Amino acid sequence: MPDSFKMSNLPFSLLNEREQKLLRSNLDLGYYQKGEAILQAPELSEGVYVVYKGRVAEVDPDAEDGIEHVFMHYENEDYFGGWSAIHGTTIHNFVAEEETICHILPTAALLELMATNADFADYFQQNLSAKSQIAAQQGEGQDMAEFMLATISDATLRDPLIVNEGTSIAEATALMRETKSDCVLARKGSRVGMVTGTDLLDAVVLEGKALETDVAEIAKYRLVTTHPEDYLFNVLVLMTQQQIERVVVMDGTTLIGIVQLTDVLSYFSSHSHVIGLRLERASTVEDLRQAAKGINALIKALISTGVRIRFTMDLLAAMNGRIISKLFDLVVPDDLQPHVCLIVMGSEGRGEQIMKTDQDNAIIFRNALMWPDMEKVMQEFSAKLISFGFPPCPGNIMVSNSYWVNSVDDWTQKLQDWSLSNDGEDQMNLAIAVDAKPVAGNVALFKVARNWFLRNLHNNDIFFSHFARAAIEFDTPLTFFGNIKDKGELDIKKGGIFPIVHGVRTLALEHRILKTNTYERLELLQEMGVLGEQESEDLCEALGLFIHIRLRQQLRRADESGSGIDPTPNIIELGVLNKMDRDLLRDALQVVKGFKKSLTSRYHLSS
């Protein structure tokens, strides 16, 4: 086949030259007119189809009411029929929605390629976590930043100070002072050893060596080395394991430089430790505001450095938590702090908010607390948080709203009332509240209320069935790819993130899991055997993908908006996604769909 087949798309790009040749020599072209079935259940599949031109819909052959249920659209180099080819027959119909030409790779050739290329085979197993890993290994450019960790050559390499054998301790110390180095490499014959400032001190002070002693004598020759393309992350691990602060970078046998622990740390956290320090040192609200303002820049730095999305989330959750608790300390008088507890809820409570999209917080105070100024102080608290760049909650779920400032008794009563109500708003309030995490004040107050609530929720099937329903409420948009030109965007919160978060929340609540983070909940649910390993991993990957793609678009829109605030934080514009993102997104939405199905049967939600 000449150049009409694009070999650069996954998974075909995984093939080596010989395999690509085999593939090319086996491809046929099929022509289908509008409305024609390309594959029909339960027909025997011929192979994998790659759309060259046109558009194909995957539909349910058993659709009732004469309404065809479309699962998926394929166009523009998308492939389909892989599952059918491997399993023999197809269970869905594939219909040309417009005049279509497909490349067809016969099953025999597909199986041969799968036999010789394990990555290619994995990719066809339709398993999201395997796919994203393969995609990660293929990593190209900025798009793959999440999966790629920065390499040593990106970080500051220090030029080594090298001295010859015969250089005295005194001379070496002078040289180090002059070049502002804190270590020196000493040559001895063909070997090179390292002497650090501490080594010099030890030699002279503790061992009483003369200042004329040759540094080559006190150098350590067992150098820990690495190569310039190694990941910075590995260097950090190496330093931790060996309890050292410097690693020598060698390109083959050439010495290139030295990486220091401080450089690695500062590169990783970019400004994170600077911001962290400023947060800790802030003694006035104004100091705190200044520190908080640096967070958006930090997010960008983390994302472009290639720090994993989960680490980013954890770090930001920790920092936002510190900002909020610091502010609480500054605003709430010391003597009252043991009597109140500040909780954050929703995505903040789960530690999954990266860009600050809203604030959901509440106060639980000791029963019968007398604090006349409470309302005023809470108003001030909310206003200050807003001025820090935490947008106000559109649903007014903030401590400035007295509905969210409750005594322990009132709070437990509210939780109880919500859980017994069929009202949509009550259900939503409860969903937000069960993700609550205490961030300041007296944590015990929060725990009392939570534990009471969980005890009383015992085995209430009707409740769970009702609570879970929201997870399947929004349609998961698997057919949007056909409409890229018309509409070109989707609400990823409704279509992907919320169903996972809420479904996992329901399962976690049912199994009395106290963790609020969705990933941690998934891990625990898997340990308890509630979810299968594959299902749990796929859900983790899917959620990570949604959040990552959303974040990239949020950052761009925030940049473009002028105000620094993204006006449409949950929208994913499909047009700007590359082919691989679209593929992964589609698979991830497929995972969501499967999860909703299993929720439906678990909680008897048949709509």
Added chain:
Amino acid sequence: MLRAIRRFKDKRTQKHGAWAHLFEKYEGKEVVSLDLETTSLDVSKASILSIGAVRITGNRVKTSDRLDIALKPPADLTAESIKIHKIRAQDLAEGIELRDALEQVLEFIGNRPVLGYYVNYDIRVLSKFLRQEFGFDLPNTAIELSHVYHDIIKWKHVGGDVDLRFDTIASKLDMPIIQRHTALGDAITVALMYVRLKHGDSSNLSG
């Protein structure tokens, strides 16, 4: 007419030869799309540079079942034809001998109908060399793409001539052109257009 008489004579002389089966009536459903790149548009002067062919079955262009031959550079590879085909002598350095190429072509197409765009030209060039090497003309039925197109289009086209240029047909049929000016690429493009005309819906075509 002349071609029919020659063919009749050839069939008789080849009756007991190695190529007798080429003269039998074709009973199958396949068609072979064929294209030659040559050094001249004048049959008597033309040498063959490369030959591309694919089989067509139903709605399927069997690109896995194809012929893609480059011949040894002929003495007359001129600058003019290089301009048309962008084939330079060095591209053909690895090519095979004319006689081998012709054998492969006959083997590949058998007695199937031969499809092409201005296919008579290709058939005449092939015949010139076949007669020289084996003593007969290519006997296969010819299918002319522009005729197939014209037959379908003319009903919607009142008055005037139908534009039968290759690129026009391709764009009217909304078919992609695959590697223009390579023998195999053109053979595949023609095959796709043929499948589109035979198999597709013609109601949305306009003159």
